[in-house]
Amino acid sequence: MKVIAYYENRGLGGYVQFDEDGFPLRSDSKDYGIMQINGAEYLEAWNWKTNIVNAYEILLTKEVEQNASIAGQIKKVKNAKGTIAPPTAEQLRVDLYNRYNSGKAIKKAVLSDPKTKTWTWVYSPSGYAKGCLAAEQSGAWQ
Secondary structure: OOOHHHOOOHHHHHOOOOOOOOOEOOOOOOOEEOOOOEEHHHHHOOHHHHHHHHHHHHHHHHHHHHHHHHHHHHHHHHHHOEEOOOHHHHHHHHHHHHHHHHHOOOEEEEEOOOOOOOOEEEEEHHHHHHHHHHHHHOOOOO
């Protein structure tokens, strides 16, 4: 979560709730505050703690969606009598970064070897998710 908070307003040094005029940080797409919540309510925009708590709830919802999506794909593979390695920890984190912003990085499971019935994940992170990963790996968010 700290990586996302940093990445959302990295151009201002990270972890910024207000602009230089003292107003809540706002993007062109109407995302507000440190966590850049889209269409934020008054408290999310003006109170950094509320902004972070509500972003945490959004992230938890995205994690539930992620788990359901991956479980559904694994079920599809098992129904086809196939095998698939679980996504890596990094893929799961990047997928959550992606989902927080929009879309998902772990797209679906596809049959990669019909002989062995081996499946692989279609993994395609967005530029946003790759940026979060780069910030995470560089330690810039710390």
